[in-house]
Structures are given as structure tokens and as C-alpha cells.
């Protein structure tokens with residue numbers, strides 16, 4: 001939830017240190033305890049045999065089947081009595097609903113640390129945990145492996161009640177196929193982010209497999225630790241992992257707390273409370289019995305929410321919404337090489353994406369536009385412009401070049417226009433889109449994905465329309481004011497001229 005995606009990006013690809021010494025001998029008992037998973041083997045990958053399977057743990061995403069067992073286990077394990085219960089809800093399918101009046105500024109939850117899963121949690125199969133520690137596997141891949149390891153032990157894992165209540169297939173762009181991403185998210189930059197993320201997850205799994213799992217097949221059998229199960233565990237982490245600032249910024253899965261859904265209207269996040277020694281959040285509004293209680297997953301755009309959590313908030317309800325606007329240097333530009341060099345000196349490239357919000361665009365975007373339109377005689381300023389376009393905090397951002405301001409604005413507006421036309425093409429076509437399905441189940445899935453894409457594209461296009469409108473009118477009014485001032489000055493001048501004659 002809060003900041004999970006950012007942490008994932010900085011720590012996912014394991015930076016393995018030297019090859020560790022062999023682990024302790026494995027007790028055959030541990031392996032025997034692991035439940036066998038029946039799989040169908042396919043050989044789609046030419047280089048090696050891949051194992052495809054349905055995830056055998058968790059439940060349907062809207063199922064309350066295991067919720068009461070989860071609630072009972074949590075209270076037996078030390079979760080204090082709660083003012084909320086898991087129920088079916090309108091927003092988010094399952095969520096926590098108030099059972100009693102809840103005041104504003106009230107602390108809720110109090111999940112004790114032994115019920116929180118972190119990178120330090122004890123493994124039911126300690127040998128497997130030992131191996132990962134020896135290889136210094138970072139938190140995200142370690143937790144993904146931990147979750148699979150515990151899930152595969154089913155009832156023998158202390159987390160079995162928690163895992164049984166997790167969704168079998170979390171809503172996540174990780175579950176979209178490449179052709180679904182191409183088809184539904186063609187207009188949005190989120191498509192690139194999703195592809196990058198899928199590649200990161202695949203790369204991480206392959207890395208773990210090559211460096212560790214293949215060396216210890218008795219601890220990490222491929223029937224259990226495979227791409228399909230990693231997709232599941234990363235899907236769970238993306239949609240449920242939280243960063244706890246007061247617990248040394250640790251990332252954690254917090255059973256019970258992770259049943260809370262997100263609302264763009266609340267600002268309160270989960271954190272560890274040292275005084276009560278539990279994970280809590282403080283309400284920023286009152287709730288009446290029967291109302292769903294929400295937290296914030298952080299200030300995220302609709303695209304980021306879709307990427308990690310698989311939903312798009314209702315149009316116009318997310319004040320943190322933004323759209324990535326992609327701009328490129330023109331290949332025909334006489335100074336293309338020099339401009340590209342300047343950009344590269346500051347870690348940028350010929351094509352760059354900038355976040356545009358309903359409230360405006362960043363100074364970096366204007367700096368990039370200055371660079372893109374500046375004529376050859378301004379080559380001395382290329383470095384300064386490229387530095388301002390980078391997001392390094394040390395560089396001066398608010399540069400201005402009045403002589404090319406109009407062209408720079410036009411360059412941005414043209415970028416908005418071309419992006420808007422891609423959204424419009426998709427949105428117009430989506431009504432008549434052939435969903436190419438063979439079963440009702442498939443039809444539901446396709447309709448669902450298409451609706452998410454339509455919601456995302458509508459909200460992203462709306463931001464671009466708005467910034468185009470505001471800028472065009474602002475520019476028009478600025479020019480009008482200049483014109484009026486000039487004509488007023490001229491009138492005064494003429495008047496003075498006439499009176500002095």
C-alpha cells in the first residue's frame with residue numbers, strides 16, 4: 001500500500017553478494033510436510049520445462065468463505081477486540097466495516113508485531129530461510145519466496161488462516177497478458193510501466209531460480225517455486241505490502257489491516273505505534289455502524305492504482321491523479337545531437353515522460369520544451385535547460401526564455417493534442433471493440449479489463465484536456481493584457497503628444 005511500488009523498484013532486483021557457503025543439512029521431515037501440488041507441465045519455453053498451474057491456495061477475491069476463520073485465528077493469536085468486521089462492500093468487494101460508532105482521530109486496529117509478516121519472520125521451513133539469508137536476498141524477493149513457502153505448507157504453516165483468505169488471483173496488471181496490455185492500454189504510458197514491472201518480476205524469479213533454487217531443489221522444488229506462484233506472491237505484495245515509517249521503514253504484510261480498502265478522500269495511513277506496540281491508523285473522519293472504513297494507500301495517480309491494486313477510482317475523485325505526457329526531441333532538429341548530449345549529461349534521453357496534474361505541469365517539463373524548441377544560436381543554454389529538465393533537486397528549475405516561450409508552450413500543447421487523439425481513438429473504438437472470446441468467463445474478464453482501461457483513459461484524457469484548455473486561455477489572456485496595456489500606453493502617448501503640440 002503506502003509507497004510499496006517505490007520500494008519495489010529500488011530493491012527488487014537482488015544484488016547478490018558472493019556465493020555463500022552451503023546451508024545446513026535439510027531435515028527430510030520438512031520436505032515431506034510440504035503438500036504436493038498437482039501441475040500440468042507445458043513445454044512452451046524451448047530452453048526449459050515450464051510448469052503451469054492454478055494457484056492452489058487463497059480464495060476467490062470476493063469470497064467471505066475464510067474471513068471468519070481469519071478473524072477467529074487473529075483474535076486467538078492476540079489481536080484485541082475490534083470495532084470493525086470483514087464484510088462484503090460496494091467499493092473493493094471485501095472490506096472492513098464499522099460495527100460501532102467510530103470517532104474522528106480514534107486509533108484503530110492494534111495488530112501486534114507477532115502477527116505481522118516482515119523479512120525477519122520465522123520460516124516454517126527454517127532451512128529455506130537460512131539459504132535466502134546467506135545469499136542476502138533483498139526484502140521484496142525474500143517476502144515473495146516466504147509467502148510461497150508458507151502457502152505451500154498449507155495447514156502446517158502458522159499463516160494458513162491468513163493465506164486462505166488472500167485472493168487466489170489478486171487484481172493486478174501482472175495478470176494482464178501482453179496482448180491485453182497492448183490492446184487496452186495502448187494510449188496510456190501505464191502500459192510501459194506494466195511491461196517493465198512484469199519484466200522485473202520475471203527477471204527476479206529467473207535470477208532466484210538460477211542462483212539459488214536450482215542449487216537447492218529439495219528446498220525449492222519447481223512444482224512449488226515457479227513463475228506462476230511468483231506472479232501470485234508479487235501480486236499479493238504489490239496490493240498489500242505496507243511500509244511502516246515508525247518500524248524503521250520496514251515493509252510488512254499486516255493481516256487484518258490489509259482488509260482495508262483505499263479512498264482518495266482520506267489521508268490516514270498505517271503505521272507502527274510505539275506506545276501501544278501495534279500497527280494502527282488514526283481515523284480522519286467519524287464512521288457510523290455499517291459504514292465501510294477506509295485508509296489511504298498513498299498519493300497515487302489512477303494509473304499507479306491500476307498498476308499495483310487493479311482498480312481505478314471514480315472519475316474526478318482522485319486529487320492526486322496525474323498523467324504521464326511523453327515528449328520527444330525532433331529527429332529533424334539541426335541541433336539534435338547537441339541537445340541529446342546535454343540531456344544525457346543529466347540522465348535524460350531524447351524521449352521523456354513528465355507527470356501532468358489537473359493543477360498544472362512541472363517546471364521540468366517547461367525546461368525540456370525550451371530545449372526542444374530552442375534555435376541553434378541558443379546552444380550555450382542547452383546545458384542549463386537540460387539540467388532544469390532533470391529531476392535533480394540541485395539544479396535551477398524556474399528558468400525563463402521569453403523569446404521562445406510561445407514556441408515552448410505550443411510544443412507542449414502539441415504533445416497534449418497528439419496524446420489526446422490516441423485516447424480518443426481508443427475510447428471511440430472501445431464501444432465496438434471485438435472482444436474475441438470463447439467462453440462467458442472469458443467475456444466477463446475482457447469486459448472487466450476493458451472497463452478499467454476506459455476509466456483510466458477517460459481520467460488521463462481529462463487531465464490533458466484541462467491543461468490544454470487552461471494553458472491556451474492563460475496564454476490568450478496574457479497576450480490580451482499585453483495588447484491592452486500597449487494600446488493604453490499608445491493612447492496616453494498620443495494624448496500627451498496632442499496636448500504638447
Ligand SMILES: C[S@@+](CC[C@H](N)C(=O)[O-])C[C@H]1O[C@@H](n2cnc3c(N)ncnc32)[C@H](O)[C@@H]1O
Pocket residue numbers: 001061091092093094095167170171239240258259260261262263308309310311312
Ligand atoms: C489491501 S487489499 C484490500 C482488501 C481487499 N478488498 C480484499 O478483499 O482482500 C487491496 C485490494 O482491495 C481492492 N481495493 C482497495 N481499494 C479499492 C477501491 N477504492 N476500489 C476498488 N477496489 C479497491 C483492490 O482489489 C486492491 O487490490
